[in-house]
Amino acid sequence: MKKSKLFSIGIISLLLLALSFQACQGKIGPKPIKYGTDQCAYCKMTVSDQRFGTQLQTKKGRTYNFDDVQCMISFVKESNVKKEEVAAFYLPDYLSNSLLPAEKLFYLKSDELKSPMRGNIAAFKSLEDLEKTKASLGGTILKWEDLWK
Amino acid sequence: MVAGMSHAATIHVGNASAIKEIKKGISVAKNGDTVIVQAGLYKEGNIIVDKQITLMASGQVILDGEKKFEPISVKSPFVTIKGFTIRGSGHSSMNDIAGVKIYNTKHVKIIDNILEDNFFGIYSQNSKHVEIYGNKIQAYGKAEQLIGNGIHGWKSDSLHIENNTIVGHRDGIYLEFVTHTKVLQNLSERNLRYGLHFMFSHDNSYIANTFRANGAGVAVMYTKHVHMEGNIFEENWGDAAYGLLLKDISDSQIINNQFDRNTAAIFMEGTNRVNIENNLFKGNGWGVKIQASCMDNTFNNNNFLQNTFDVATNGTMTLNYFANNYWDKYEGYDLNKDGVGDIPFRPVSLFSMMVERYPSAMLLFRSFMVTLFDRTEKLLPSLTPEGLKDDSPRMKSVKV
Numbered sequence: 001m002k003k004s005k006l007f008s009i010g011i012i013s014l015l016l017l018a019l020s021f022q023a024c025q026g027k028i029g030p031k032p033i034k035y036g037t038d039q040c041a042y043c044k045m046t047v048s049d050q051r052f053g054t055q056l057q058t059k060k061g062r063t064y065n066f067d068d069v070q071c072m073i074s075f076v077k078e079s080n081v082k083k084e085e086v087a088a089f090y091l092p093d094y095l096s097n098s099l100l101p102a103e104k105l106f107y108l109k110s111d112e113l114k115s116p117m118r119g120n121i122a123a124f125k126s127l128e129d130l131e132k133t134k135a136s137l138g139g140t141i142l143k144w145e146d147l148w149k
Numbered sequence: 150m151v152a153g154m155s156h157a158a159t160i161h162v163g164n165a166s167a168i169k170e171i172k173k174g175i176s177v178a179k180n181g182d183t184v185i186v187q188a189g190l191y192k193e194g195n196i197i198v199d200k201q202i203t204l205m206a207s208g209q210v211i212l213d214g215e216k217k218f219e220p221i222s223v224k225s226p227f228v229t230i231k232g233f234t235i236r237g238s239g240h241s242s243m244n245d246i247a248g249v250k251i252y253n254t255k256h257v258k259i260i261d262n263i264l265e266d267n268f269f270g271i272y273s274q275n276s277k278h279v280e281i282y283g284n285k286i287q288a289y290g291k292a293e294q295l296i297g298n299g300i301h302g303w304k305s306d307s308l309h310i311e312n313n314t315i316v317g318h319r320d321g322i323y324l325e326f327v328t329h330t331k332v333l334q335n336l337s338e339r340n341l342r343y344g345l346h347f348m349f350s351h352d353n354s355y356i357a358n359t360f361r362a363n364g365a366g367v368a369v370m371y372t373k374h375v376h377m378e379g380n381i382f383e384e385n386w387g388d389a390a391y392g393l394l395l396k397d398i399s400d401s402q403i404i405n406n407q408f409d410r411n412t413a414a415i416f417m418e419g420t421n422r423v424n425i426e427n428n429l430f431k432g433n434g435w436g437v438k439i440q441a442s443c444m445d446n447t448f449n450n451n452n453f454l455q456n457t458f459d460v461a462t463n464g465t466m467t468l469n470y471f472a473n474n475y476w477d478k479y480e481g482y483d484l485n486k487d488g489v490g491d492i493p494f495r496p497v498s499l500f501s502m503m504v505e506r507y508p509s510a511m512l513l514f515r516s517f518m519v520t521l522f523d524r525t526e527k528l529l530p531s532l533t534p535e536g537l538k539d540d541s542p543r544m545k546s547v548k549v
Contacts (some may be wrong), residue, residue, distance in 0.1 A: 039389030046365040
C-alpha cells in the first residue's frame with residue numbers, strides 16, 4: 001500500500017516534470033506581435049506597420065520584435081543575439097501580413113516601399129505577388145542571404 | 150506672378166453660380182485668380198490644383214473623397230487652400246494618399262481647413278516654403294489598421310507648421326528629410342504612435358507645442374541641430390512610451406519644456422552634446438533614462454519633482470554633466486546659506502540600477518529592504534556610477 005502510494009507520487013511528479021519541460025518548449029512558430037504596443041528591440045520605435053514588423057526567436061525561446069527587417073539584421077550583426085543562437089527569423093508577407101519563416105520568402109527592395117526605418121524591403125510568399133508589386137513600385141529582387149551583405 | 154495679380158479675377162463656384170464644379174472653376178481660372186466655392190457637398194474625386202490660384206471656401210464646403218480619391222492634389226507653386234472641410238480620402242498600402250497632398254512645388258499655404266477621416270492629413274512631398282496654419286486634423290485609426298500621419302513632410306524644406314490640432318492619426322506630425330522647419334503651437338493628442346516624430350531632419354525648431362497622451366509620446370531620431378523649447382509633454386504612459394525619445398541626436402537644445410506624468414520623461418540613446426536646461430520633470434516614472442551610449446550632455450537648472458526615479462542609467466561610466474538642478478529627493482544641507490547644497494546629490498539610486506537589470510525587481514519597490522539598500526548606497530556608493538552627481542544641487546526649485 002505504502003509502496004504503491006510512493007510509486008504513484010513518483011509517477012505523478014515525473015509527469016509534472018515532463019509537463020513543465022513541455023511548457024518551456026512552448027509553441028513553435030511566430031508569436032503574435034502587438035502592433036501599436038510592442039517596441040522594436042533595436043531602434044526602440046513602436047511596431048505599428050504590419051507590412052514590415054518582423055520577429056526573431058532564439059533557441060532558448062525568447063522572442064524579439066522589430067519594426068523593420070533592417071533593425072533585425074543590425075541587431076544580430078551587432079551581436080545583441082548571435083546568429084548561431086537564433087532559431088528562426090520571421091517576416092510578414094507584404095500582402096497578407098502573416099509572419100512566415102524568412103528563408104522561404106521572396107524579397108523586393110524599392111525606395112517606394114517607405115518602410116519605418118527605411119530598410120525599404122518587403123517580403124512575399126510567392127514570386128507572383130512580388131512581380132505584381134514590383135510592376136507598380138519598381139525595385140530589385142533579393143534573396144534572404146542578400147539582406148545580410 | 151506680379152503681372153498676373155494686377156488683373157486677378159474672382160470666380161464663383163456653386164449651385165447658385167454659372168459654374169457648378171470646382172474642377173471647372175479651376176480650369177477657367179488664370180494664374181493669380183481666386184476661386185470661391187459656395188457652401189455644399191462636393192464629390193468630385195481628385196481635384197488637381199495646377200495653377201497659381203487661391204481656392205477658398207465660403208461657408209461650409211465639404212470635399213468628399215468617398216474613400217477612393219485624394220480630395221486635393223496641389224501641383225503648382227503659389228497656391229492657397231483655405232477654409233475647406235476635407236474628408237474621406239482613399240486608403241492604400243501602395244501610395245500615400247492624403248486629404249491635401251503637395252507635390253514637388255513651393256510657396257503653398259494650407260490654412261484653416263478641417264480634415265476628417267483621411268488616410269494621411271496634409272502631406273508635403275519634395276516641396277519648399279509650405280505654410281500649414283490653423284488646421285484641425287482628425288482620424289479614427291485603430292492600431293491593427295494601416296493609418297497615415299496627420300501632417301507628413303518628406304524631403305521638404307522651410308515648412309511652417311503652426312497652430313494645428315491633430316488627433317487619432319499614426320504620428321501627429323512626422324518629418325523625414327525635412328530641414329529649416331518651424332513647428333509652433335500645435336496640439337498633437339491621442340495619436341496611435343507618436344505625437345511628433347522626425348528622422349534625418351536637421352536644423353528644425355519645435356516651440357510651444359503640446360504632445361498629450363499619444364501611444365508612445367514623441368520620438369526624435371538621427372538628427373542634428375534640433376531646438377525644442379517651451380513644449381509640454383504629458384500623459385504618455387505605457388511600457389514603451391516616452392515623453393521624449395532621443396535616438397542619435399546631437400548638438401541640440403531642450404529648453405523650458407514641461408514633462409508631466411510620463412512613463413519616462415526623456416529616454417536618451419546615442420545622444421551627444423545636447424543641452425537640457427530649465428525644464429520641469431514632474432510626476433514621471435523616470436525623469437531621465439540615459440543609456441551608456443550618451444556623451445557630453447548637460448543638465449542645468451532643471452526641476453525634478455515627484456518622479457519615482459529621477460535618473461537611471463545602464464552604464465557605469467558617465468560622461469554627462471549635472472549642475473544646479475533642483476531635486477526634491479535631496480536631503481543635504483546648506484550651512485553657508487548660499488542656496489546651494491553643501492554635499493553633492495546622486496540622482497541614480499541603487500534600486501533604479503537593479504530595476505534596469507531586472508525589470509521585475511520593481512515588485513519590491515518601497516519595501517523595507519530596498520529603502521535600506523538605498524540608504525546604505527547613499528553613505529557608501531558601490532554600484533551606482535560614482536561620477537554621476539550634481540555637485541551644486543539647489544536648495545530651492547528653479548523658477549521657470
